Amino acid sequence: MKVAKFGGSSLSSAGQIKKVAKIIQDDPNIRHIVVSAPGKRDDADTKVTDLLIALFTNHRTGLDTQPAIEQILQRYAAIIDELGVNSGLLEKFEATLKDHLANIEDPERLLDALKSCGEDFNAQVIAEYFNSIGMKSRYWSPREVGILVSDEPSNARLLPESYEAIAKLKDTDTVNVIPGFFGYSKDGDIVTFSRGGSDITGAIIARGVGAELYENFTDQNYIYSAHPGIVKDPHPIEEITYREMRELSYSGFSIFHDEALEPLYEVKIPIMIKNTNDPKAGGTRIVSERGSVDEYPVIGVSGDDGFLSITIKQYLLNREVGYSRRFLQIFEDFGISIEHMPTGIDDISVLMRSDQFEGNNKFEEIMEVLETQLQPEWLHVEKDLAMVVVVGEGMRNAIGTAYRATKAFAENNISLQMINQGASEISMFFAIQAKDLDTAIHSLYHTYFDR
Ligand SMILES: Nc1ncnc2c1ncn2[C@@H]1O[C@H](COP(=O)(O)OP(=O)(O)O)[C@@H](O)[C@H]1O
Numbered sequence: 001m002k003v004a005k006f007g008g009s010s011l012s013s014a015g016q017i018k019k020v021a022k023i024i025q026d027d028p029n030i031r032h033i034v035v036s037a038p039g040k041r042d043d044a045d046t047k048v049t050d051l052l053i054a055l056f057t058n059h060r061t062g063l064d065t066q067p068a069i070e071q072i073l074q075r076y077a078a079i080i081d082e083l084g085v086n087s088g089l090l091e092k093f094e095a096t097l098k099d100h101l102a103n104i105e106d107p108e109r110l111l112d113a114l115k116s117c118g119e120d121f122n123a124q125v126i127a128e129y130f131n132s133i134g135m136k137s138r139y140w141s142p143r144e145v146g147i148l149v150s151d152e153p154s155n156a157r158l159l160p161e162s163y164e165a166i167a168k169l170k171d172t173d174t175v176n177v178i179p180g181f182f183g184y185s186k187d188g189d190i191v192t193f194s195r196g197g198s199d200i201t202g203a204i205i206a207r208g209v210g211a212e213l214y215e216n217f218t219d220q221n222y223i224y225s226a227h228p229g230i231v232k233d234p235h236p237i238e239e240i241t242y243r244e245m246r247e248l249s250y251s252g253f254s255i256f257h258d259e260a261l262e263p264l265y266e267v268k269i270p271i272m273i274k275n276t277n278d279p280k281a282g283g284t285r286i287v288s289e290r291g292s293v294d295e296y297p298v299i300g301v302s303g304d305d306g307f308l309s310i311t312i313k314q315y316l317l318n319r320e321v322g323y324s325r326r327f328l329q330i331f332e333d334f335g336i337s338i339e340h341m342p343t344g345i346d347d348i349s350v351l352m353r354s355d356q357f358e359g360n361n362k363f364e365e366i367m368e369v370l371e372t373q374l375q376p377e378w379l380h381v382e383k384d385l386a387m388v389v390v391v392g393e394g395m396r397n398a399i400g401t402a403y404r405a406t407k408a409f410a411e412n413n414i415s416l417q418m419i420n421q422g423a424s425e426i427s428m429f430f431a432i433q434a435k436d437l438d439t440a441i442h443s444l445y446h447t448y449f450d451r
């Protein structure tokens with residue numbers, strides 16, 4: 001038995017939903033499907049999740065919310081109309097949006113409740129359509145399924161007791177349609193995962209029902225060794241390990257959410273990435289061990305911008321017991337999470353995502369506390385950084401991987417701010433200036449994949 005997740009690109013219109021129905025009709029092993037909100041129909045289009053966020057913003061800033069509500073309802077009206085399903089759903093959807101706007105006062109809770117509507121409405125439409133074409137189907141709200149999550153708005157984590165509740169889906173004879181992206185807190189509030197989080201719901205359902213395979217349908221035939229929007233015709237990956245995928249999806253391979261690996265790697269449920277528009281083509285399998293390590297010691301190169309680094313220098317820092325701990329404690333106190341921490345004998349740098357400082361004064365406050373509490377000899381900030389990562393299980397045994405990367409950077413005049421190799425030796429990170437990101441990915445890709 002399989003669980004399949006269909007992303008926003010697979011469900012952006014009635015035509016796409018018909019393709020999804022065909023995939024399920026052709027494969028009776030798919031018993032449970034997790035769906036996203038309608039995504040972009042073309043490059044100029046807007047995802048329904050973004051329309052819902054715009055509705056929230058209009059509401060918060062006191063603007064008229066009616067145009068945004070209508071825009072959202074029109075997306076569903078077009079789908080409902082073409083699929084020929086019960087148009088009474090639209091009135092229900094309008095009432096739900098208005099009810100949230102009128103009754104939820106806490107802004108973070110309101111934002112999550114509105115965002116959840118994108119997948120929740122789509123799941124209801126899809127289940128109704130499946131029934132209308134004779135495919136016995138049922139919509140399940142995450143509340144009925146028992147998806148309990150931590151109370152962290154826009155960043156929920158699953159509470160493990162949910163798995164026991166989810167197992168009840170196994171006893172059904174319907175194709176179960178479950179909206180992705182959100183669950184309920186113990187207090188009964190809607191809480192969403194981070195963006196792209198329907199992949200996480202799919203993984204949770206796959207584990208809860210003990211699926212033999214989690215199929216993740218998107219708009220690409222494969223996961224490629226570099227982002228296809230940056231490198232032309234990149235190498236298609238047939239097999240990649242959970243660990244490799246986690247490193248790459250965390251650092252720019254947005255095709256699969258990095259947190260969606262966690263529910264599956266422990267129980268070794270494999271993941272298959274497939275294309276809704278060409279379901280018989282290719283596919284990338286995410287597994288615990290891969291066979292192609294000798295042929296491809298490096299499996300992918302990726303990168304992401306939006307980082308900054310803070311470095312302190314203190315002569316004889318290595319002799320000052322507790323200095324590093326006090327340095328890190330300051331970031332913890334401000335709720336800032338740190339991604340990398342390269343150290344020298346007399347200096348420590350920390351790299352973090354800059355978006356954590358948006359809309360607050362934390363950066364200035366941290367700098368002040370660092371100066372007053374630690375009194376370093378030197379305190380230095382680098383902004384507009386990007387992190388590039390080279391990933392592969394075979395790097396552990398391959399000689400010269402770092403040399404090849406630094407040579408590629410030197411040949412392309414890219415200045416390196418930092419190098420960090422994790423203890424697992426399956427990834428190597430490089431901090432560079434954000435303006436050099438695409439050139440860096442190109443040059444690394446060609447270094448490792450041109451044959
Ligand atoms: N290494 C990669 N291989 C394939 N696609 C990638 C990769 N990195 C990023 N992507 C992007 O991920 C997109 C699919 O993810 P997403 O838009 O979230 O799909 P969905 O709507 O199915 O959830 C692709 O269209 C592609 O632009």
Ligand SMILES: N[C@@H](CC(=O)OP(=O)(O)O)C(=O)O
Pocket residue numbers: 006007008009036037039047049050118180181194195196197198199
């Ligand atoms: N709709 C949500 C969740 C999601 O997973 O969407 P998609 O499958 O289109 O990446 C978002 O846009 O973040």
